[in-house]
Amino acid sequence: MAATNNLQQKTGAKKFGAMLSALVHRQIFIPIAALLLLLIFNLIADPSFFAITLAQNSAGDPVLSGYLITVLDNASELVILAIGMTLVTAASGGQDISVGATIAIAGSVVLRVLCGTNSRPDTLQAPIIVAFLIGCVVSMLFGAFNGVMVAFFKIQPMVATLILFTAGRSIAAWINNNELPIISDASFGYFGNFIPGIPVPTPIFIAALCMIIIALVLKFTNLGLYTQCVGINAHSSRLNGINPATIKFLTYVILGLCVAVAGFIKVSRFSTINYSVVAKDIEMDAILAVALGGNALSGGKFNMASSILGAYVIQLLTTTLFKFNVVSSALPAYKAVVVIILVVLSAPVVREKMLALWTKIAPKKRVKEAA
Amino acid sequence: MSANTVTKKNPLKSSAGLSDTNLLLIITISVFVLMYACAMLFLGSGFLKAQTFFNILNENAALVVLSCGMSIVMITGGIDISVGAVTALVCMCCAVNLDYQGGSILTAVLIALCIGLAFGLVQGFLIAYLEIQPFIVTLAGMFFAKGMTTIVNATQFNVQNESFQALKSTRITVPGMGAVNKLGAYVPAYVEIGVIVAVLVVIILFAVLRWTKFGRGVYAVGGNNQSANMLGINVKRTKFFSYVLCGLLAGIGGFVYFLHVGSGSPSHASGAEMNAIASSIIGGTMLTGGVGNIAGTFFGVLSLSTIKNIVSSLGLDEAWWTNITVAVMICLFLVVQSIVLARKNKNNAK
Numbered sequence: 103m104a105a106t107n108n109l110q111q112k113t114g115a116k117k118f119g120a121m122l123s124a125l126v127h128r129q130i131f132i133p134i135a136a137l138l139l140l141l142i143f144n145l146i147a148d149p150s151f152f153a154i155t156l157a158q159n160s161a162g163d164p165v166l167s168g169y170l171i172t173v174l175d176n177a178s179e180l181v182i183l184a185i186g187m188t189l190v191t192a193a194s195g196g197q198d199i200s201v202g203a204t205i206a207i208a209g210s211v212v213l214r215v216l217c218g219t220n221s222r223p224d225t226l227q228a229p230i231i232v233a234f235l236i237g238c239v240v241s242m243l244f245g246a247f248n249g250v251m252v253a254f255f256k257i258q259p260m261v262a263t264l265i266l267f268t269a270g271r272s273i274a275a276w277i278n279n280n281e282l283p284i285i286s287d288a289s290f291g292y293f294g295n296f297i298p299g300i301p302v303p304t305p306i307f308i309a310a311l312c313m314i315i316i317a318l319v320l321k322f323t324n325l326g327l328y329t330q331c332v333g334i335n336a337h338s339s340r341l342n343g344i345n346p347a348t349i350k351f352l353t354y355v356i357l358g359l360c361v362a363v364a365g366f367i368k369v370s371r372f373s374t375i376n377y378s379v380v381a382k383d384i385e386m387d388a389i390l391a392v393a394l395g396g397n398a399l400s401g402g403k404f405n406m407a408s409s410i411l412g413a414y415v416i417q418l419l420t421t422t423l424f425k426f427n428v429v430s431s432a433l434p435a436y437k438a439v440v441v442i443i444l445v446v447l448s449a450p451v452v453r454e455k456m457l458a459l460w461t462k463i464a465p466k467k468r469v470k471e472a473a
Numbered sequence: 474m475s476a477n478t479v480t481k482k483n484p485l486k487s488s489a490g491l492s493d494t495n496l497l498l499i500i501t502i503s504v505f506v507l508m509y510a511c512a513m514l515f516l517g518s519g520f521l522k523a524q525t526f527f528n529i530l531n532e533n534a535a536l537v538v539l540s541c542g543m544s545i546v547m548i549t550g551g552i553d554i555s556v557g558a559v560t561a562l563v564c565m566c567c568a569v570n571l572d573y574q575g576g577s578i579l580t581a582v583l584i585a586l587c588i589g590l591a592f593g594l595v596q597g598f599l600i601a602y603l604e605i606q607p608f609i610v611t612l613a614g615m616f617f618a619k620g621m622t623t624i625v626n627a628t629q630f631n632v633q634n635e636s637f638q639a640l641k642s643t644r645i646t647v648p649g650m651g652a653v654n655k656l657g658a659y660v661p662a663y664v665e666i667g668v669i670v671a672v673l674v675v676i677i678l679f680a681v682l683r684w685t686k687f688g689r690g691v692y693a694v695g696g697n698n699q700s701a702n703m704l705g706i707n708v709k710r711t712k713f714f715s716y717v718l719c720g721l722l723a724g725i726g727g728f729v730y731f732l733h734v735g736s737g738s739p740s741h742a743s744g745a746e747m748n749a750i751a752s753s754i755i756g757g758t759m760l761t762g763g764v765g766n767i768a769g770t771f772f773g774v775l776s777l778s779t780i781k782n783i784v785s786s787l788g789l790d791e792a793w794w795t796n797i798t799v800a801v802m803i804c805l806f807l808v809v810q811s812i813v814l815a816r817k818n819k820n821n822a823k
Contacts, residue, residue: 197608251804255811258760260552260608261750262807268747269800272793280793386612399606431627431739435620438613442599445613449603 129396133411136394136444140418151425159296166301169421177417178305179205179364182312183384184391184413186357188404193329193346193353194252195401196259197389201361203270204244205381208365210274212237213283213375216290221281230290238362244270245358249351267385275377285373294370305367312363316406326406329353333401383434387416390441496813497757498769505776512783519786522652523662533778534667535560535730537771539745540752541678542722544770547753548682549715550695550762551600551607555592555614556723557745561738562618563588563727565625568737571634578636582728589724590717592618597716601709607716615746622739629738641735645669667729674725679767691715695762751799752777755806759814777802 144151154168183201190198215236218227244266251262285291293304320326328349331339336346364384369375393399394415395408416437423436446452512520519525539556546553563585570576570584592614599610632638644663654660682688690711693701702708730742756773758765780802784795 251807255808256814257807257811261754261760264747264750265800265804265807268751268803269797272796272800276793276797386616389608389612393606393609399609429623429627431623432620434616435624438615438617438620441609441613441616445605445609446599446603449605451602451604 129405130408130411132396132444133394133408133415136415137411137418140415140422144422148425151422156301163296163298164301165296165303169425171303173414173418173421174306175303176421177414178309179367179381180384180387180391180413180417181309181410182360182364182367183357183388184395184409185312185316185406186353186360187388187392188395188397188406188409189325189329189353190259190357191389191392191397191399192333192401192404194259194350195333195399196252197385197392197399198248198263198354198357199260199385199389200244200248200263200266200270201357201364201388202381202384203267203274204241204358204361205365205368205384206271206274206375206377207244207277208237208241208362209369209375209380210277210377211240212366212369213285214277216285217283221278221283222286224286226285226287226290230293234362234366237366238359241362241365242355242358245354245356245361246351248358249354252354253347253350271377274375278375280377282374282376290370291373292370294367294372305371308363308367312360313410320406325352326404330403334403388413391416394441394444497759497764497810498766498772500809501755501757501769501772501776505772505779508776508779508783512779512786516783516786520782523647524652524660525782527647527662527664527668529775529778529782530668530671531665531733533774534665534671535726535733535742536745536748536752536778537671537774538674538722538726538729540749540756540770540774541674541767542719542726543746543749544753544756544758544765544767545678545682545691545715546607546719547750547758547760548691548695548762548765549712550698550760551712551716552750552760553596553607553611553614553716553719553723554746554750555596555611555618556719556726556749557742557747558615558618558622559589559592559720559723560727560730560742560745561740562622562625563724564731564734564741565622565737565739567728567731568630568632569626571632571637572630578640581637581731585724585728585731586721587724589720589722589727591720592723593717593720596720597713600716601713619739626737627739629736629740631736638735640666641732665733667732670725670729674722675767675771682767687711687714692763695764697763748777751803754803754810757810759810761814 151169154166154170156164157167159165187197187201190196212233215228215233216226216230217223220227248259248263248266251257251265252259255262292298293308295303297304328339328344331342331344332346332349339349340346364381368381389399391413392409394412395405395410397404397409419437419440420433423433424430428436509520509526539560543553543556566584566588567581570581571578576584596607596610596614599605600607643666645666645668646661646663648661652660652662682691690701690706693704693706694708694711698708701711727742731737734741752773753765753770754760754773755776756766756769756771758770758773777799780798781795784798
């Protein structure tokens, strides 16, 4: 009896061990572990982090507020960018560092269309949907420019996008003659803040919509398969009838669309734009989200859910640091330490070393058990 | 027999023609000379004075040093985007040391070198031995340096230290290049100490890359990782030392920058890493690795700063024009590079 019990325990332990190791080897484990770590840290340090209250905003509407809502709300742009960045990374094996600057361009175009020639109009000069669509088209054109440089001129992505990184904010300022248009119409602010009557911030819905769309696209089209093929081996995918240049080009255009949506949310939050500050350093966060999701930055296989989770982890980290009164300009130092720890732990060389160490220790255990 | 002659012909042909490095170098130098000549012809007065040229050097001495480090790393096929932030950190630490801790110039130089070396060692180890992507590692390095700068001191301040002020205002006159000013007095042309440092760095690194084992190893590693390994080159060590060198140069560049501006500020040298990358590209360094030249990088910096000067003296002083022209220039050079590469691939295929 005791023996069978022992056996059961052993198999149970084995099963648990196998499950654990399977989980550890899953790609999504890294962002989940980071997420849990941060949440537990917050739980211990100050449980009020998890409090969500129903408050009234300045317009008198009931809205949800709390740190968790802030995280979900502020992460929206990053999540949307991470979707596009994952595809670009997978297909071209490089990253687009111009997304921050292109957000400035998209936002500037949206405001320009809404304002017309006057920088402070009393009424909107065009329907919001038209402005949004024009923003999308312009942003996709800039994405296409990056795509042409990468796919057809075969320039390294980081360097090809350096062009727009340098010029983007200047182009954005140029579009509006360096004026700072301000939109007084309240309905424009709905997309970045709250729609009256709905207590959840609108960007959360937009981000969720983007996630659903990309999930459907990946499920029902070959986009995911093709991008991974091109990323793993462009030459052999060419032999199999996939045109690598077209796929790479397409991913940059998709990223352009994502940038337009993110830019639209960004300008809607404040109903204005500051060319040199809007979405500053967001390209770095977006790349980090992809890396944190365990995706190889050299291209190939990707896991979209991991990237999206990675984006939320980064926003959670930022909000946590803010909560502990870290000055915003000192924030990067802490972020860097966290990133280095995560990256070192997930480096293949380190993993192999740890696995070797584990197998060294494990036999000893077995010997002990046998004894 | 006939096949033999055909295969023999090709290498002869390519060695008789220009190598990629030389071709890109010649393009860079001729573009710079052409641009400067046009500026002299059409914009006149300012560009005719020798001092204008030396001022470009004075302002960009730090960028020259940073770009040299960047080029070496780029020739190995990597990238280091932390150099600008390291420059800011060096400036701030030196400034605090000189003014608040009673340091001397010697301690300030030591601090600058140590900070640069520390960044180089850590980043080099992570990239070369743990095989983490250079972009991510140096991105974290950049974040860390940026954050540390504000932690050391959050506000900008000018250094008052007397011996430092004396060093900062030291001017080395260049014989025979002066000009007569409006009052009829002869004003000699001058350069700052930073320029001497930058020129020394360029000469030393040019020699190192051309004639030392390490230098040839850098090209080999960048050209082809695996074949370099098979030839008995320690790929990891070469990569490691290239990042250490880049870090050290970021420290030196930081001090040169500090010597020029004489203050510490978190916003110093922001975007310097992108300027350094742009200069290297314009100077003919290929991002795919294996191709590049320090002399080219030097001319890359000159071209970049000359075009900025031209834009501002054309009266297009709205800030955006500078950025847009620089971007257009990078774009043109990238396209030229990609055409060169395509041509080379075609030749190889033949």
